[in-house]
Structure formats: C-alpha cells, structure tokens
Amino acid sequence: xxxxxxxxxxxxxxxxxxxxxxxxxxxxxxxxxxxxxxxxxxxxxxxxxxxxxxxxxxxxxxxxxxxxxxxxxxxxxxxxxxxxxxxxxxxxxxxxxxxxxxxxxxxxxxxxxxxxxxxxxxxxxxxxxxxxxxxxxxxxxxxxxxxxxxxxxxxxxxxxxxxxxxxxxxxxxxxxxxxxxxxxxxxxxxxxxxxxxxxxxxxxxxxxxxxxxxxxxxxxxxxxxxxxxxxxxxxxxxxxxxxxxxxxxxxxxxxxxxxxxxxxxxxxxxxxxxxxxxxxxxxxxxxxxxxxxxxxxxxxxxxxxxxxxxxxxxxxxxxxxxxxxxxxxxxxxxxxxxxxxxxxxxxxxxxxxxxxxxxxxxxxxxxxxxxxxxxxxxxxxxxxxxxxxxxxxxxxxxxxxxxxxxxxxxxx
Numbered sequence: 001x002x003x004x005x006x007x008x009x010x011x012x013x014x015x016x017x018x019x020x021x022x023x024x025x026x027x028x029x030x031x032x033x034x035x036x037x038x039x040x041x042x043x044x045x046x047x048x049x050x051x052x053x054x055x056x057x058x059x060x061x062x063x064x065x066x067x068x069x070x071x072x073x074x075x076x077x078x079x080x081x082x083x084x085x086x087x088x089x090x091x092x093x094x095x096x097x098x099x100x101x102x103x104x105x106x107x108x109x110x111x112x113x114x115x116x117x118x119x120x121x122x123x124x125x126x127x128x129x130x131x132x133x134x135x136x137x138x139x140x141x142x143x144x145x146x147x148x149x150x151x152x153x154x155x156x157x158x159x160x161x162x163x164x165x166x167x168x169x170x171x172x173x174x175x176x177x178x179x180x181x182x183x184x185x186x187x188x189x190x191x192x193x194x195x196x197x198x199x200x201x202x203x204x205x206x207x208x209x210x211x212x213x214x215x216x217x218x219x220x221x222x223x224x225x226x227x228x229x230x231x232x233x234x235x236x237x238x239x240x241x242x243x244x245x246x247x248x249x250x251x252x253x254x255x256x257x258x259x260x261x262x263x264x265x266x267x268x269x270x271x272x273x274x275x276x277x278x279x280x281x282x283x284x285x286x287x288x289x290x291x292x293x294x295x296x297x298x299x300x301x302x303x304x305x306x307x308x309x310x311x312x313x314x315x316x317x318x319x320x321x322x323x324x325x326x327x328x329x330x331x332x333x334x335x336x337x338x339x340x341x342x343x344x345x346x347x348x349x350x351x352x353x354x355x356x357x358x359x360x361x362x363x364x365x366x367x368x369x370x371x372x373x374x375x376x377x378x379x380x381x382x383x384x385x386x387x388x389x390x391x392x393x394x395x396x397x398x399x400x401x402x403x404x405x406x407x408x409x410x411x412x
Contacts, residue, residue: 036078059081080378153221160226163189164186166342167206169182171354172355182210183202195376196376197370200369207235211234233317250320251317273300280293285326348368352364
C-alpha cells in the first residue's frame with residue numbers, strides 16, 4: 001500500500017493557481033450559498049421544503065446580489081423570507097457604497113482647498129487624510145459609475161401605482177461663493193408592492209422647469225401606471241405632474257400641510273387644532289372622512305376663521321387618498337416612505353455641511369439611495385399586490401361596485 005504524502009501549503013497554492021477562474025468563482029459561490037442556506041434553515045426552524053412542527057418561518061424566493069472577491073465578481077442568490085428579512089451581515093456590507101461616497105466627498109473638499117476643522121476631524125475618523133489625487137479619482141470614478149447606472153436604470157417594474165416626490169436643499173460652493181441647490185428625489189411602489197427609489201437629480205431652483213425635466217426623465221425611463229402622486233405644494237410642481245402624468249391624482253403631503261395650517265393659529269391652540277385635523281384621517285370610510293372634514297371646518301370657524309378657510313380650500317388636495325381602498329390609506333398619508341428617506345439623507349449630508357461641487361451631492365445622495373433601495377428589496381411588501389391591482393381600477397370606467405366587492409373579498 002502506497003504511503004499517502006501530506007499536502008503542503010505550496011501544493012495547495014499550486015492547485016489553486018492551476019485552476020481556472022470560473023472554477024474558483026463557482027467554488028466560492030457554492031460555499032457562500034450553502035452557508036446562507038444553512039443560516040436561513042436555522043431562522044426558519046426547518047429545511048427547504050421540510051414539513052416540521054418546529055417551523056417558524058418560510059422562504060420567499062431569492063434576490064440577486066453581486067459579491068466582489070479576489071476570484072472575481074460572484075452572483076449570489078440571497079434567500080428571502082416571508083416574514084421579516086434576511087441579510088448575510090458576515091458576508092456583505094450594507095453601507096459600503098454610501099461610506100465610500102462620503103469619503104470621496106471629504107477627499108474632494110481637501111483637493112479643492114475648502115477643508116475646515118470639522119471636515120478634518122471627519123476625514124481622520126474615516127482614514128482619508130492622506131489620499132492622493134489618483135486615489136480619489138479612482139474611488140470617485142467607480143462610485144460615479146455605480147450611481148449613474150442606478151439613476152439611469154429602466155423603470156421596468158411598473159405599474160407604479162403610488163409615487164412620492166420631495167426636494168431637499170443642500171449647500172454647495174460654486175464660483176467662489178456658497179449657494180443653495182435642490183435635490184429632487186422620487187420614490188414609488190412597484191407592481192410587486194415593494195418600495196423603490198425612482199430617481200434623483202440636482203437643480204438650481206425648485207421651479208416648474210426643474211420639476212418638469214425631472215418627471216419627464218422618469219417617464220422616459222419607464223414610469224407608468226401612476227394613480228396618485230404625493231408631494232408638497234411647490235410652485236410649478238402640480239403643473240409638471242399634470243403635464244407628465246396624465247390621469248394621476250395629486251395628494252398633498254399631510255406632514256407639510258399640517259405645518260402650514262398651524263401657522264394660521266396661535267401657539268397655544270396648535271395642539272388642539274392638530275388633534276382636530278387628525279380625526280379627519282382616522283375615519284372608517286370615505287363618506288365619514290368628508291363628513292368629519294366638514295365638522296372640523298365648522299368647529300374652527302368661530303375662533304380661527306383663517307385656519308378654517310385654509311382647511312376648507314385644501315379639502316380636495318388632502319383628501320385625495322379617500323378615493324382609494326381604505327387598506328392603503330395609512331401607507332399613503334401616514335407611513336410615508338419619503339419622510340423617513342429624507343431623514344436618512346439628512347443624516348449623511350449634514351456631516352458634510354457644504355459640498356465642494358454638485359457631482360459630490362449626486363455621488364453621496366445617490367449612493368445612500370442605492371443602498372436604501374437594496375434594503376427595501378429585502379423587506380416584506382409595502383402594499384399587497386392584490387390591493388394594488390384593485391387600486392389600478394380607481395378612476396377607470398370599471399364599475400366602482402365591482403372594485404368594492406374585490407376589496408371586501410381581499411380583506412376577508
């Protein structure tokens with residue numbers, strides 16, 4: 001019997017060197033895939049397709065995600081769960097692109113000679129104090145390619161029944177002075193009921209021309225089937241929506257409207273007025289919503305006539321949601337994804353303060369939005385696909401009674 005020679009590290013290195021890149025990538029992919037599957041089986045309490053009393057969750061397909069390794073890019077299939085979400089934190093980093101984008105913003109500030117003590121401390125904490133121009137160029141080019149692909153990708157997951165649009169102001173240095181620009185962001189709910197970032201752009205002024213160009217770009221990329229657009233009452237925005245999204249209703253953002261309404265009353269009366277207005281949105285059906293709106297206007301009229309007139313004039317704008325099934329009311333005006341998204345963007349951009357140029361804004365905000373879009377894809381549906389199908393019938397020639405029957409059947 002022949003003696004079995006021990007395998008040394010040199011032998012292993014030679015074997016790997018002789019192997020084809022495709023074989024190495026497949027080995028890495030298979031190993032990582034098995035590790036994720038094993039972890040998901042533990043979370044579910046049972047194996048794939050296994051019938052067990054210990055099962056607490058079940059799978060819901062896969063989603064693709066690229067993983068960069070020394071053997072090349074590997075296409076992983078990350079398991080999805082029906083309840084909650086799963087993400088292999090031990091394998092992939094959630095915020096890698098956003099943090100690298102922030103690093104390039106700081107580095108670009110240094111190169112343009114606009115650094116401050118605050119930016120210096122931030123750069124030191126990120127370890128980017130000694131970046132060279134070539135290193136910054138490589139980092140920026142890679143991130144710009146990722147953000148450009150994200151911004152220009154086709155919107156082919158429609159129809160996008162509900163869309164939210166908002167703008168955030170950012171400070172930027174141009175021409176030797178600091179000016180304010182507007183970052184336009186749009187989100188929507190696709191045909192699968194998942195939230196999705198639709199687009200981002202930076203414009204000089206938040207006027208009709210800027211909104212019109214932004215929305216036209218979304219339509220050109222495939223934005224279709226929009227039934228309701230929620231936004232603030234910016235000048236020119238409503239005209240741009242009517243021009244580019246014909247047939248879509250407009251819902252005034254409840255949060256922004258409350259702020260505007262409360263300026264019509266004294267500070268001591270604001271809590272009471274806010275509570276009264278809140279009752280409008282807590283009614284069980286559309287008829288009760290409009291009836292309660294009339295009651296609130298009548299209650300405000302004696303002491304606060306300006307607020308009453310303001311609320312009465314805004315009736316159709318703030319109650320557009322009532323035309324849709326009540327199962328989506330909370331998603332439209334209460335659980336607004338745009339407000340939470342704005343907070344996440346602010347959390348990152350406030351660290352920078354003043355951006356060195358507009359591409360830096362697009363790079364950082366675009367990277368944050370791309371990461372947020374990935375996280376939304378991992379989470380459970382924002383709105384059920386059956387409910388969305390019924391919402392698509394709102395405003396059509398289909399008998400409204402048939403739509404109501406469908407909704408009742410779904411609710412049951």
